[in-house]
Amino acid sequence: MWRVTVGDSCVGSGMCIGVAPHRFQLDADDRSHPVTVEMEPDDSVLDAAASCPMEAIRITHSASGEEIVDLWTMSSASPRTQGDPT
């Protein structure tokens, strides 16, 4: 099983709702939540995580806690910034 969470950086873009409509929903504050936190592995959830403009969606293995990474995206183009540059 997978465990899916949406972080505080969510801006309610609706991206995940569009990509995986059965897996995510928006609340009254325009924040996204998974319909169920624990779910069967589902590629559309990986798509949603990879498309999220805020990188707010985290997917882990329920049992091991290990992060699930989408191999399809170009990880080489995403050097993380180190702290706040200003």
Add this chain to the structure above:
Amino acid sequence: MDDAPRILERIDADFMQNPFDLYARLRKEGGPQEVVMPHGAKVWIVTRYDDVRALLTDPRVSKDGRRMDEMFTRHSVNPVVQEDAEPGGGTGFDDDLAAHMMNSDPPRHTRLRKLVSKGFTAQRMEGLRPRIQELADELLDAMVGRPEVDLIDGYAMPLPIALVFDLMGVPHRDRHAFWGWAAKLVGAGHDPEEVAGASRQFTEYAKHLIDAKREQPDHALISALVRVTDEDGDRLSRSELVAMIFLIVVAGSETPANQLGSAVYHLLTNPDELAKLRADPSLMPAAVEELMRYDSGVGTASFRFSTDDIPLGDVVIPAGELILLSLGSANRDDAHFRSADWLDLNRHPVGGMAFGHGVHYCIGAPLARLIMQIGLFRLLARYPDIRLAVPAERLRWKESTLVHGLVELPVLLGRAASA
């Protein structure tokens, strides 16, 4: 009498000069309504917040560019001048340029979007903060000593263009020419032959850029995409890469420029709100959200069509109809935003629609937010006495169905504070 042919309202060619009165009336009259747009296309215009939002995530609403021409042909009341229907959807365009993700549905859209989304995340954009500030200050420096300037031409346009070229890795020596061709592919009112020529030159240059990045890769976006294309053409073909470059240039230039120009305009014409922002600069992120809600740089989302009958309230949009979703109207809907016609920088709007919603949500939103916040902050700090150079009613808005922005924004700068 019931079978009398319906006479559809024809939207006035000048409606962009004040679209908000039209939107308010259409929202009051009802849900989705059939109208004829100034360029002659019969569309279902959708103006209420809940309807716009629902249709933006409805899988029965398509953006498939391969069927869009057919839709326009079927629904043109008179010969259509598809002046600004889609970036890359109009006449004179190279087909390659139009095959981009904004003209695609899932799953094709998902594949393309995933490839570039990492290049535009909020975290990555945060790293551009010093560069945005540096560019803003350079542009503001260049104005010192000029009593009157056009802020669209001198600030709102060049700022996002420089950033988008930085992001992609376009060499400085090529930027002037590249933008010259791109500018003819953005917005309305260009001669079709000029568009065809610019389209060809843009495509040629984009291909040249791809080859150059293959020879000498850098850390910018095109190099990363070239690597994906070379490693696995199934993930991103060469023509998809050209179209992607086109989309990023087009969407990354005029829309943020409109948004920034309109924000300055609304601050200068709402002095009480401007005073709030000057008194408390920490209000800036919230102010930007409100300014983008109040007047969205994209007035109506690019054209879509129904692939099935879509019931919405007491109407049904039949299959195969063009749909125009008004983001600008949704953002002024009192049913969602209390006293929506009131600019209130302390509002903290929830669910603003300036960047759209759903799978086509603006990929550049995190960058646009930063450009707005830093661009406004530096401008107001540098020119504390800035004001409009002409009466507000003299200003003209671009004649476009889709974007909403000022043609020019002449301002008197006043004294320059030290940088």
